[in-house]
Amino acid sequence: TSIFTFRGKVADYIYLEKQQEDSSDDETLIVLTDQREVFLSNDQGSSWEEIGPEEEYSAIYLNKFNTDDVFLTGVNDKIVYSHDRGKSWKFFRTPAPPIPGVKPLYFHPKRPNYLIFIGQEGCENQFSKACRTVAFVSRSYGKRWLKIQEHVASCQFIGGLQKVADPNYIVCQKEANEATGFNSRLIGSQDDFKDDKHVMLENVLGLVQVGDYLVCATVLANDELRAHVSIDGYRWADALFPPNLHFVKQQA
DSSP, X not given: OOOOOOSSOEEEEEEEOOOTTOOSOOBEEEEEEXXXXXXXXXXXXXXXXXXXXXXXXEEEEEOTTOTTOEEEEETTSEEEXXXXXXXXXXXXXXXXXXXXXXXXXXXXXXXXXXXXXXXXXXXXSTTOXXXXXXXXXXXXXXXXXXXXXXXXXXXXXOOSXXXXXXXXXXXXXXXXXXXXXXXXXXXXXXXXXXXXXXXXXXXXXXXXXXXXXEEEXXXXXXXXXXXXXXXXXXXXXXXXXXXXXXXXXXXX
């Protein structure tokens, strides 16, 4: 039995879980090394194949809603992706440079060709006031992109909740900065923020999906935390944190 040795140390890896209807013996692993190389194995690591030896990669992302889809972010504003567990690969160019250390891709719960990309513009000089985060949406696996928002912390499609949402519905968390009056907001739209744009919550700390609910935390005037819950991504109800739990600005 031969032993495969990577040229660098393992920096990250993912296991592609099989779909429920898949009865094959496929056991796919994808490894990213600190040499910015990516390797794939279909037999639990017994043999390995390098993916795009001419490319340099920075991260691996799995579509959690469809584990046959895997995306590799390159260092040259390119994303290499596969829809068939690494059997074949394609690529698209990102609509803007990615932000180091920030998750760039968000996936749709039902439509794998729908993607949201978070990047940056005007950041050639990191001290420039023009430097800002930007969000783009694609409904063509990255072939065409439309800018939908600037100054965002995150954007995501809504799905898998108690009530079915419009498949085009997108929710974004706006950053607290000069452009937003130093007030973070949760906003939503069904038409890529063209005509439909509504503010749902103010002073937002974060948004997370828990089961079939959306939960958002906001900060009140006295630094008290307030939780809000939604079953459809449109309407929100208040839920209380413990009364002795307060938000400390210096730790944010």
